[in-house]
Amino acid sequence: MAQKFDEAEDRLFGDIYICRKCNAKNKTDNPEETSCRKCGYSNLRHKNEQFAG
Numbered sequence: 001m002a003q004k005f006d007e008a009e010d011r012l013f014g015d016i017y018i019c020r021k022c023n024a025k026n027k028t029d030n031p032e033e034t035s036c037r038k039c040g041y042s043n044l045r046h047k048n049e050q051f052a053g
């Protein structure tokens, strides 16, 4: 039940950021000061941000 809720949250909330290195999802309010929880890389992009642009 909790896991399904988490997936729904992913779609509903906008504060999901993708690591530019390993593409792991990171949920944070301030990506500027957040490093990837998986690899520690600090360059994150917003989930909805396009690569080109």
Ligand SMILES: [Zn+2]
Residues within 6 Å of the ligand: 019, 020, 021, 022, 023, 024, 036, 037, 038, 039, 040, 041
């Ligand atoms: Zn990463």
